[in-house]
Amino acid sequence: MLSKKCKYAIHALVYLAEKYQQGPVHISEIAQKRHIPKKFLEAILLELRNAKILHSKKGKGGGYYLHQKPADVNLMEIIRLMDGAIALLPCVSLNYYEACEECRNEKTCGIRDAFIKVRDETLSILGGSTLDKIMKREKVLAAK
Amino acid sequence: MLSKKCKYAIHALVYLAEKYQQGPVHISEIAQKRHIPKKFLEAILLELRNAKILHSKKGKGGGYYLHQKPADVNLMEIIRLMDGAIALLPCVSLNYYEACEECRNEKTCGIRDAFIKVRDETLSILGGSTLDKIMKREKVLAAK
DNA sequence: TCATAATCCTATAAAATCTATAGGATTTAG
DNA sequence: CTAAATCCTATAGATTTTATAGGATTATGA
Numbered sequence: 304m305l306s307k308k309c310k311y312a313i314h315a316l317v318y319l320a321e322k323y324q325q326g327p328v329h330i331s332e333i334a335q336k337r338h339i340p341k342k343f344l345e346a347i348l349l350e351l352r353n354a355k356i357l358h359s360k361k362g363k364g365g366g367y368y369l370h371q372k373p374a375d376v377n378l379m380e381i382i383r384l385m386d387g388a389i390a391l392l393p394c395v396s397l398n399y400y401e402a403c404e405e406c407r408n409e410k411t412c413g414i415r416d417a418f419i420k421v422r423d424e425t426l427s428i429l430g431g432s433t434l435d436k437i438m439k440r441e442k443v444l445a446a447k
Numbered sequence: 448m449l450s451k452k453c454k455y456a457i458h459a460l461v462y463l464a465e466k467y468q469q470g471p472v473h474i475s476e477i478a479q480k481r482h483i484p485k486k487f488l489e490a491i492l493l494e495l496r497n498a499k500i501l502h503s504k505k506g507k508g509g510g511y512y513l514h515q516k517p518a519d520v521n522l523m524e525i526i527r528l529m530d531g532a533i534a535l536l537p538c539v540s541l542n543y544y545e546a547c548e549e550c551r552n553e554k555t556c557g558i559r560d561a562f563i564k565v566r567d568e569t570l571s572i573l574g575g576s577t578l579d580k581i582m583k584r585e586k587v588l589a590a591k
Numbered sequence: 592t593c594a595t596a597a598t599c600c601t602a603t604a605a606a607a608t609c610t611a612t613a614g615g616a617t618t619t620a621g
Numbered sequence: 622c623t624a625a626a627t628c629c630t631a632t633a634g635a636t637t638t639t640a641t642a643g644g645a646t647t648a649t650g651a
Contacts, residue, residue: 305535306638313558314549329597337549342641349599362648363596378561391449405458405481413584414457417522417576424568432561440557450609473626486612493628506619507625 309385311339312347316381317441319357320373320434327359327366347385354384373434379426389429390422397422453529455483456491460525461585463501464517464578471503471510491529498528517578523570533573534566541566 314337322328330348334341348367351357358370369376382389388399394409395418406412449457458481466472474492478485492511495501502514513520526533532543538553539562550556 304532304537308639310536310547310549317558327597331597339549340640343639345598346600346640352598359598360648361598361646364649365597365647367598388448392454393448403454405454405483411585411588413581413588414461416584417572417581420572421569424572425565428561428564428568437557437561440560441555444555444557452610471626475626484611487610489627490611490629496627503627504619505617505627507623508620509618509626511627 305382306386308343308347309382311337311344312351312381312385313378315339315344315348316351316356316369316376316434317437319367319369320376320438323369323373325368327364327368329366333367350384351381356381356384369434373438374436376434377430378432379429382429389425390418392418395419395422397426449526450530452487452491453526455481455488456495456525456529457522459483459488459492460495460500460513460520460578461581463511463513464520464582467513467517469512471508471512473510477511494528495525500525500528513578517582518580520578521574522576523573526573533569534562536562539563539566541570 315333318333318337319328330345331341333339333348334344348357348359352359352367355370356376357367359365359367379389383398388396390396390399392403392415393399393401394403394406394412395415402409403412406414409415459477462477462481463472474489475485477483477492478488492501492503496503496511496514499514500520501511503509503511523533527542532540534540534543536547536559537543537545538547538550538556539559546553547556550558553559
């Protein structure tokens with residue numbers, strides 16, 4: 304399961320994608336519209352900014368806005384940033400690898416195989432899910 | 448990420464699959480061979496037994512053994528039992544569904560789509576991963 | 592220049608979950 | 622009847638998640 308932090312991040316980014324190139328958006332506005340605790344959201348947006356996914360403008364009239372195009376931000380990178388590994392086991396994680404203590408020998412462990420497949424399928428789907436596509440999908444669903 | 452509890456369960460079940468139809472196996476033996484804290488493992492095996500995945504024999508000469516054939520136990524059911532939902536969002540979970548608070552309208556939420564795909568692919572892979580296949584895989588890898 | 596409005600930043604509180612153990616009750620074999 | 626094993630409930634300890642507090646910093650514009 305994704306953490307609330309991660310879900311908040313995704314929702315906030317979709318919101319900002321909808322306001323792409325319309326100037327900085329206040330934390331308060333996003334918090335209110337998406338029902339996210341403001342102070343928590345503040346920390347999340349800061350992290351997204353440090354990761355160069357968002358830009359910010361300080362002071363009066365400031366706020367947050369997308370650094371990259373909505374087509375260039377995908378769910379895989381957001382989740383990795385917020386929650387860490389996407390793989391279900393540390394020993395099959397590409398970005399957060401750790402050896403499993405229970406396995407005596409990783410090379411002969413028959414369990415990893417399935418989790419490698421899950422990892423690759425998951426990365427493929429999430430990597431292809433951009434803010435752009437999510438927005439388009441919302442429009443399609445809203446039109447029904 | 449799977450919990451340790453879940454990883455322990457999988458390893459214990461693979462161990463018991465290797466001893467299928469060879470009589471009850473002591474908790475202590477599994478704990479020692481797979482480096483799992485004994486008391487923790489005890490609780491896990493009890494849960495697997497209550498779920499009819501394992502059988503047990505009490506008293507002297509007792510222990511645990513598989514209730515079903517290794518070909519009939521798969522990773523999907525083990526993970527669901529130990530960790531709950533396999534889906535990454537509660538609002539796309541088949542067995543542990545909950546509405547997302549952030550979404551105003553689930554029907555028009557563009558985010559769910561990708562997570563439904565991830566869920567289906569994951570269930571397909573884990574559902575097809577039986578103890579039997581894991582054992583066979585270990586033999587193949589060990590022969591290399 | 593200065594008041595105001597916003598983000599920035601660190602620390603920490605509160606809650607929930609995960610991991611592990613304690614201790615005795617119960618059952619069975621011999 | 623004793624020893625060896627699971628059964629069961631409770632709970633302690635550790636870690637992670639969620640959320641907030643409080644002030645520092647920065648930018649705008651009157």
